[in-house]
Amino acid sequence: xxxxxxxxxxxxxxxxxVAIIKGLSLNIQAGEVHAIMGRNGSGKSTLAFVLMGHxxxxxxxxxxxxxxKPLEDLNVFERARAGMFLSFQYPQAIPGVQVGxxxxxxxxxxRGDAAGSAREFRAELDLAMESLDIDRSFLSRYVNDGFxxxxxxxxxxxxxxxxxxQLAILDETDSGLDIDALRIVAEGIxxxxxxxxxxxxxxxxxxxxxxxxxxxxxxxxxxxVKSGGAKLALEVEQQGYEWIEAEVA
Amino acid sequence: MGKDEAxxxxxxxxxxxxxxxxxxxxxxKGISEQVxxxxxxxxxxxxxxxxxxxxxxxxxxxxxxxxxxxxxxLNAIDFDAVTYFLKSSSGTAKDWDDVPEDIKRTFDRLxxxxxxxxxxxxxxxxxxxEAVYHSIREDLEDQGVLFxxxxxGLREHEDIVKEYFCSIIPYADNKFSALNTAVxxxxxxxxxxxxxxxxxxxxxxxxxxxxxxxQFERTLIIADEGSSIQYVEGCTAPTFSTDSxxxxxxxxxxxxGSTIRYTTVxxxxxxxYNLVTKRGVAYENATIEWVDGNVGSKLTMKYPSxxxxxxxxxxxxxxxxxxxxxxxxxxGSKVIHLAPNTTSNVLSKSISKDGGRSSYRGLVKxxxxxxxxxxxxxxxxxxxxxxxxxxxxxxxxxxxSSCQVEHxxxxxxxxxxxxxxxxxxxxxxxxxxxxxxNGFFEPFTRELPMEYxxxxxxxxxxxxEGAIG
Numbered sequence: 001x002x003x004x005x006x007x008x009x010x011x012x013x014x015x016x017x018v019a020i021i022k023g024l025s026l027n028i029q030a031g032e033v034h035a036i037m038g039r040n041g042s043g044k045s046t047l048a049f050v051l052m053g054h055x056x057x058x059x060x061x062x063x064x065x066x067x068x069k070p071l072e073d074l075n076v077f078e079r080a081r082a083g084m085f086l087s088f089q090y091p092q093a094i095p096g097v098q099v100g101x102x103x104x105x106x107x108x109x110x111r112g113d114a115a116g117s118a119r120e121f122r123a124e125l126d127l128a129m130e131s132l133d134i135d136r137s138f139l140s141r142y143v144n145d146g147f148x149x150x151x152x153x154x155x156x157x158x159x160x161x162x163x164x165x166q167l168a169i170l171d172e173t174d175s176g177l178d179i180d181a182l183r184i185v186a187e188g189i190x191x192x193x194x195x196x197x198x199x200x201x202x203x204x205x206x207x208x209x210x211x212x213x214x215x216x217x218x219x220x221x222x223x224x225v226k227s228g229g230a231k232l233a234l235e236v237e238q239q240g241y242e243w244i245e246a247e248v249a
Numbered sequence: 250m251g252k253d254e255a256x257x258x259x260x261x262x263x264x265x266x267x268x269x270x271x272x273x274x275x276x277x278k279g280i281s282e283q284v285x286x287x288x289x290x291x292x293x294x295x296x297x298x299x300x301x302x303x304x305x306x307x308x309x310x311x312x313x314x315x316x317x318x319x320x321x322x323l324n325a326i327d328f329d330a331v332t333y334f335l336k337s338s339s340g341t342a343k344d345w346d347d348v349p350e351d352i353k354r355t356f357d358r359l360x361x362x363x364x365x366x367x368x369x370x371x372x373x374x375x376x377x378x379e380a381v382y383h384s385i386r387e388d389l390e391d392q393g394v395l396f397x398x399x400x401x402g403l404r405e406h407e408d409i410v411k412e413y414f415c416s417i418i419p420y421a422d423n424k425f426s427a428l429n430t431a432v433x434x435x436x437x438x439x440x441x442x443x444x445x446x447x448x449x450x451x452x453x454x455x456x457x458x459x460x461x462x463x464q465f466e467r468t469l470i471i472a473d474e475g476s477s478i479q480y481v482e483g484c485t486a487p488t489f490s491t492d493s494x495x496x497x498x499x500x501x502x503x504x505x506g507s508t509i510r511y512t513t514v515x516x517x518x519x520x521x522y523n524l525v526t527k528r529g530v531a532y533e534n535a536t537i538e539w540v541d542g543n544v545g546s547k548l549t550m551k552y553p554s555x556x557x558x559x560x561x562x563x564x565x566x567x568x569x570x571x572x573x574x575x576x577x578x579x580x581g582s583k584v585i586h587l588a589p590n591t592t593s594n595v596l597s598k599s600i601s602k603d604g605g606r607s608s609y610r611g612l613v614k615x616x617x618x619x620x621x622x623x624x625x626x627x628x629x630x631x632x633x634x635x636x637x638x639x640x641x642x643x644x645x646x647x648x649x650s651s652c653q654v655e656h657x658x659x660x661x662x663x664x665x666x667x668x669x670x671x672x673x674x675x676x677x678x679x680x681x682x683x684x685x686x687n688g689f690f691e692p693f694t695r696e697l698p699m700e701y702x703x704x705x706x707x708x709x710x711x712x713x714e715g716a717i718g
Contacts, residue, residue, distance in 0.1 A: 052673050055665070076672035077680075085673075092670035096688025102674075105684075109675030142688070159674065 004065070005030050005167055005197040006051075011062035013043075013050050013222075020046045022222035023062070028197040030166065035200045035208055037236055038219030044201045045089060047219075048171040051199075052086040053079050066167070080110050083166030083196075087156040087173050093144040099155065100125075100139035103162055110163045128161040131191070133184055149176030157188040168192050169199045174207035186210030205237035218244050267458050267487030272377075274336040278461065279329045282306055285431045288334050292400055292434075295407060298414075305420035305430035312424040315550075318610075319577050322548040326522055331463040331494050333432045335377040341398055348374075348382050355456060356382070371396045371451040375466060377458060378434040389447060394478075395440040396451055399467050402438025409440055413469055417500040417528050417556075425524045429465045429498040436466030436497065441476040441507070450479040450512070450698060455495075457486035457521065463494040470500070472507035472535075479510040481698060485545075488518040492547065495521055501529030503537050505559065510538040514701050516708070517545035519576055525551040533559030533588075540696045541568040543578045544708060552610060554583035557591035557619075564593040569693040572605030572637070573712065581610035581642075586619040586652075595626040598693060600686060601637035602712070609641040609658075617648040628658040631689050633682070683710035 004027045013021035020043045028034055038044050050057040051064065053076040064071040067082065074082060094102070103125065108115045115121065129138070132154050144152050153173055160168055170189065174182055189198065189211050200211060208216075208230065216232040217224040218241070225248045226232070236244070274291070276284060285306045289299040314323055342348045348356070356374050371385035373396075380398030389396070395406060403410045420430035437453045457464050472478055486493055495517060503509045509529065517523055523546035529537040539553035555564035570578035584593040599607035609628045624647075630639035641658050663685050671681035687694070687706050694702045 052669075054669055075677075076669060077675050077677050080673055080675040088670065088673075092664075092667045094667060094671065094685060094688055096691030097684055102684075106674040106676070109680070142691075163674070 004028065005067065006071075007065040009063050009065075011050075011064060012060045013046055013057050014060050015046070015057050019060070020057075020222055021050070024222065024224055025062075026217065026224060028167065028199060030197050031193070031195060032215065033193050033198040033200060033211060033213045034215045034217065035202060035211075035213035035233060036217045036219050036224070037203060037205075037233060039203060039241060042219045043222040044203075044219055045171055048086055048089075048169045048199075048201055051169055052076060052084060077109070080163075081112070085160050085163055085165035085168045087153075087160055087168065087170040089172040089175065091144045091147075091152045091156055093142070093147070095142050095145045097143050098139065099141055099143055102143050103139075103159065106159065107162050124162060128158055131161070131184075132158055132188055134158060150178065150181045153177055153185055154181065157185050160192055161188055165192065165196055167197045167199070169201070171201045172203070173200070174202055174204060182207065183210055205233045208233045220245060220248060267489075272335050272337050272459070274334070276332060276334040278332050280306070280331070280333050280428075280432065284333055288432055288434065291334075294403065297411065298403065301415065301420065302431050302433075305427045306432075308421050309424060309427035309431055312421075312427055314424060318550055318579050318608075319548055319606075322522075322577060326492070326494065330461050330491070332459065332461055333463050333465070334434060335459060335462060336379050337377050337458070338379070338381045341380045341383050341401065343384060345382060352376050352381050355458065356454065373398050373437055373453040375435045375453065375455050375464075377456075377462060378464065380435050385451070386449070392445045393442040394445060394447060395438065397438045399436040399438045399469065400434065402469070406438070406440070409471065410438065410469065413471060413500065413502055415500075417502065417530055418498055418526050422526060425496045426498050426526045429467060429496050429526070432463070433465045433467035433498070435464075436468040436499075437470070437480070438468070439470040439478065439480065441472045441478045443473045444475045445473075446476065447478040450481045452481045452483070455482065455484045457493050457495065457517075459493075460489040461491055461493060463496070465495075466497045468497065468499040469502075470509055470511070471502045472504060472509045474504045475506040476504075477508040479512065481512045481701070482514075483701070484513070484515040484517055484523075486518045486521050489520060492520045492522060495523050495525070495546075497525045497527075499525070499527040501527075501537055503529060503531045503535035503562075505533045506535060507532075508536040508538070510540065511553075512540040512697060512701070514542040514697070514705060515545055515549070519545060519547050519573075521546045523547075523549040523551065525549075527551065528554040528556065528583075530556045530558050531562035531564065534561040535559060536563040536565065538565040539568070539582065540693070541566070541580070542693060542697075542705065543568070543570045543580050544705070546578070547575065548577050548579070550579045552581045552583050552612075554585070555593065556585045556587060557593065558587050560588045560590050562588060562591045564591075564595075566593075566595045566597075567693050567696055568597050569690050570597075570599040570607045571709065571712070572599070572601045572607045574603040574605060577606045577608070579608045579610060581608075581612075583612040584614070584624070586613075586615040586622045586624070589618070589620045590622065591619060592623040593625070596692060597628045598631070598690060599629075599639055600631045600633065600689065601639050602633040604634075604636040604638075606638040606640075608639070609643070611642070612644045613647070613654070614645075615647045615649050615652050615654075620649050620651040622649065622652040624652065624654045626656045629689070630660045631686070632660065632662050633686075679714045680710075683713040686713055
């Protein structure tokens with residue numbers, strides 16, 4: 001029996017006393033790609049934030065076990081160092097901090113001794129930037145400062161490639177991307193998905209044309225109400241969510 | 250980390266050590282006309298200098314304290330408790346080996362003359378009232394560059410000093426310029442001949458080592474036509490239980506087509522009053538740049554100024570202020586446009602933490618004759634907690650409608666979302682805060698010589714440890 005990378009059991013989450021996630025269970029194993037689809041406001045992004053440890057969200061019930069340990073024992077940065085990665089829907093700008101230096105520092109923080117020498121980092125960085133079709137001038141710009149939507153998403157994927165996570169959570173990574181950027185970003189995700197577990201949150205199917213999910217879950221009002229294979233995403237794309245709502249009701 | 254521990258960590262001021270005081274000459278505490286005359290006599294000064302000192306002293310006595318700024322802190326200064334002159338060595342050494350052992354130890358710990366060998370064109374180290382070490386690269390000397398401590402400058406080049414001393418900042422400019430003129434000692438004197446470009450920065454390092462000490466250095470820099478020079482000064486003092494006073498006067502003269510860049514990173518301990526008058530005059534097509542960092546001190550009042558006197562002259566003032574518990578950085582700039590087609594850029598950034606207070610006080614003045622000027626002022630303040638404070642006091646007096654004036658001001662707080670983003674990349678909360686703070690100061694830091702930039706970044710990172718409760 002292979003062990004779960006992450007095991008979410010009956011999770012309930014609220015913010016400012018308002019319940020957002022209302023009993024959610026999900027298991028992800030290494031090498032699996034899970035997609036969560038759902039309308040805006042169904043609680044998808046809350047799930048991403050709460051897994052990464054955003055302090056505004058409170059777990060009111062249930063448990064999350066990550067690599068055999070309760071996730072609540074870990075602070076945000078400890079989760080990152082333990083191999084969790086969140087690609088943000090709205091990445092934050094950090095004015096004055098250069099992308100190149102930021103990436104080096106982050107790799108050192110997350111991978112520790114395994115981060116390698118400056119030279120090895122350079123080589124890795126060059127390769128990753130090439131695969132994402134990112135220009136070198138990126139490195140001297142400030143993190144997400146004045147970036148277009150597409151540039152921000154590419155920087156998220158670049159960070160994901162360099163940080164080599166074991167569990168990658170991608171929150172609406174496809175939004176704001178043109179078709180070429182979408183394909184490039186998807187290649188990055190597929191690369192990481194070879195060994196890591198991936199949780200892809202989206203409300204469109206179009207990313208899933210490029211990233212093949214092993215499982216698709218439909219989220220409605222804080223719960224996963226239906227699960228299936230890649231085919232489920234297509235059905236949602238064609239028929240919308242009404243039939244699922246009707247099924248659940 | 251709890252608040253107390255955090256305070257302790259921050260209180261571990263890196264330059265807080267002090268050596269036993271071995272003064273060869275120490276004046277009694279307090280100031281009088283006799284003290285002023287004694288300082289002048291001790292230095293064997295020409296009569297005109299003694300006269301100007303005495304006049305300045307009389308003005309200082311009559312002049313009331315400023316009725317603006319942090320008057321609570323200003324009025325707490327005990328001028329009678331200050332030692333106005335203290336000499337710790339018997340002269341200015343040209344060879345590092347000749348500097349007295351205890352003083353040498355101090356500067357060795359501060360990284361001088363280590364830095365000199367690596368990247369400086371010359372260096373002066375001032376300990377208490379007088380310069381204890383001085384050197385200049387031979388090639389600069391050969392090109393006629395004069396770089397001395399101010400006392401030597403007066404002895405060797407009295408004519409130049411007499412022409413320019415108090416010409417930009419009259420002793421009656423303010424109470425503290427009067428005090429400085431009365432009791433000044435040390436500082437730097439620099440003259441760069443026509444067309445000479447000094448590629449490597451020259452540096453002065455100011456160190457107060459004794460309790461209740463007053464340091465009143467006087468600096469005069471003259472860049473002759475078409476020349477250029479960069480000057481860097483660093484300042485530290487040990488932490489004593491009673492306050493010290495640092496009150497300098499710096500005058501810059503940039504003649505036609507020349508450039509002077511004056512960089513300061515003051516990191517005085519938090520019991521030093523830092524009340525400094527800095528002003529420069531830029532003639533036709535000349536540039537004066539003040540790069541001014543205020544990290545230490547209890548109260549700083551300092552507004553580096555540029556008078557744009559010649560057509561096409563340019564002023565650049567980039568400053569940062571960091572205030573933590575018990576500190577007030579009252580800083581800013583003044584730019585006076587007297588000539589047409591003159592331009593100025595002012596960028597001021599401040600960070601306040603743990604109840605610290607930062608104020609930006611700025612003046613832009615354009616005379617009616619100065620047409621087609623361009624002025625750009627940007628002030629950004631970052632508050633790290635609810636207890637801290639930031640104020641801006643901008644004044645604009647634009648007497649010519651053909652000028653283009655831009656002014657932007659912002660006050661921001663570190664957002665929880667920024668911290669979360671950085672922490673999700675493996676950085677602890679204090680590391681994340683350090684990154685945000687260093688990023689905020691980056692437009693300033695990138696203007697510094699490498700060693701100073703690295704030092705400042707490290708310092709702020711240490712300050713951020715325990716910044717978050």
